[in-house]
Amino acid sequence: MNKKIALFCVSLLLGTATTQAQKPTLKETLGKDFLVGAAVNVDIVNGRDEGSADIVRKHFNSIVAENCMKGEEIHPEEHRYNWTDADKTVQWGEENGQVVIGHCLVWHSQPPKWMFTDKQGKPVTRAVLIDRMYHHITDVVTRYKGRIKGWDVVNEAFNDDGTYRKTPYYKIIGEDYFELAFKFAHEADPDAELYYNDYSLSNPAKRDAVCRLVRRLKEKGCRIDAVGMQSHHGYDYPSPEEYEKSIKAFVAAGVKVQMTEFDINMLPRPENFHGAEVGQNFQYDTKYNPYTKGLTKKANKIFEQQYLNFFKVIERNKKDILRVTLWGVTDATSWLNDWPIHGRTNYPLLFDRDYKEKPVVQKIIKMFEENR
Numbered sequence: 001m002n003k004k005i006a007l008f009c010v011s012l013l014l015g016t017a018t019t020q021a022q023k024p025t026l027k028e029t030l031g032k033d034f035l036v037g038a039a040v041n042v043d044i045v046n047g048r049d050e051g052s053a054d055i056v057r058k059h060f061n062s063i064v065a066e067n068c069m070k071g072e073e074i075h076p077e078e079h080r081y082n083w084t085d086a087d088k089t090v091q092w093g094e095e096n097g098q099v100v101i102g103h104c105l106v107w108h109s110q111p112p113k114w115m116f117t118d119k120q121g122k123p124v125t126r127a128v129l130i131d132r133m134y135h136h137i138t139d140v141v142t143r144y145k146g147r148i149k150g151w152d153v154v155n156e157a158f159n160d161d162g163t164y165r166k167t168p169y170y171k172i173i174g175e176d177y178f179e180l181a182f183k184f185a186h187e188a189d190p191d192a193e194l195y196y197n198d199y200s201l202s203n204p205a206k207r208d209a210v211c212r213l214v215r216r217l218k219e220k221g222c223r224i225d226a227v228g229m230q231s232h233h234g235y236d237y238p239s240p241e242e243y244e245k246s247i248k249a250f251v252a253a254g255v256k257v258q259m260t261e262f263d264i265n266m267l268p269r270p271e272n273f274h275g276a277e278v279g280q281n282f283q284y285d286t287k288y289n290p291y292t293k294g295l296t297k298k299a300n301k302i303f304e305q306q307y308l309n310f311f312k313v314i315e316r317n318k319k320d321i322l323r324v325t326l327w328g329v330t331d332a333t334s335w336l337n338d339w340p341i342h343g344r345t346n347y348p349l350l351f352d353r354d355y356k357e358k359p360v361v362q363k364i365i366k367m368f369e370e371n372r
């Protein structure tokens with residue numbers, strides 16, 4: 001008797017034959033290998049989107065705040081924090097048995113607005129910015145000490161060609177802002193895992209730059225546990241082979257890997273556009289919004305194949321992967337409906353606009369079960 005028939009007989013005997021209602025969930029299966037999570041927005045944690053909340057409870061064992069822990073939101077003025085939504089997110093996670101991840105401490109986008117300039121609007125000195133960065137990181141990490149498993153310490157600090165992004169942190173402090181940020185975060189919560197997080201990490205130049213960063217941080221004695229590969233993929237990029245090369249390169253540099261913002265953009269992109277730089281936006285045109293009534297059969301096949309291609313790579317490398325997090329719960333609320341063109345109908349996630357699990361979910365689960 002083959003393994004599957006035997007398992008089916010056992011489940012019949014135990015009265016647990018898999019029915020439609022009892023299909024295995026992501027956390028029951030992939031959760032045996034790594035944390036499996038979703039980014040949650042403030043509607044979910046404040047009880048305004050119970051459909052998505054139910055999906056998170058059922059399928060995921062880890063959450064990350066999509067927006068409310070970003071500098072601009074949590075630290076609107078130098079001596080004023082807005083903890084409300086972040087507190088609620090951490091509390092909701094705990095009440096619902098979720099491992100909570102923090103996103104993000106140092107980022108050029110949505111930073112605390114006051115961070116880089118003085119009262120006259122002039123750039124602050126290196127010493128002032130280090131001091132402000134210290135207080136921001138220390139206050140935020142300390143508030144959730146012991147309750148947040150790990151932090152995206154620095155987010156998106158490289159250009160696609162592997163050079164440093166010329167952020168105010170880089171321009172004012174210099175390249176040692178990385179080690180300072182990791183050091184401050186570690187001092188505030190020595191038990192928290194610390195991550196470097198970025199997009200387009202299948203790109204060889206960016207991959208090499210991040211490997212150099214990991215090695216440098218380690219040489220300087222900083223704690224860094226993992227590289228977060230955001231994994232904002234498209235229907236025809238990146239190459240799974242390059243994606244896998246990056247996983248292996250980061251592991252060889254001495255850290256674990258996690259897929260932190262997984263989704264698949266199914267819509268045509270303007271001017272061969274890649275990446276996930278939120279600042280870039282393009283004019284709406286109906287030719288860029290072809291699936292307002294649903295994906296075609298052909299597009300749906302491509303969607304499934306892309307998910308399966310990347311999850312095959314993830315499955316093969318599962319021993320080195322700490323977590324896989326989807327960037328959102330259902331297609332309805334994905335950021336990809338509004339970026340890089342506002343007002344489109346996109347299909348990037350594993351759950352549809354009616355809160356229904358897409359067929360690819362069970363295909364992913366089957367892939368993991370077959371390789372156990």
Ligand code: 9MR
Pocket residue numbers: 066067070110155230261276277278335
């Ligand atoms: O999904 C997030 C969207 O709601 C915000 O408007 C945007 C700007 O803060 O950020 C999006 O999340 C980004 C994440 O924080 C960092 N990597 C790229 C993500 C998609 O832009």
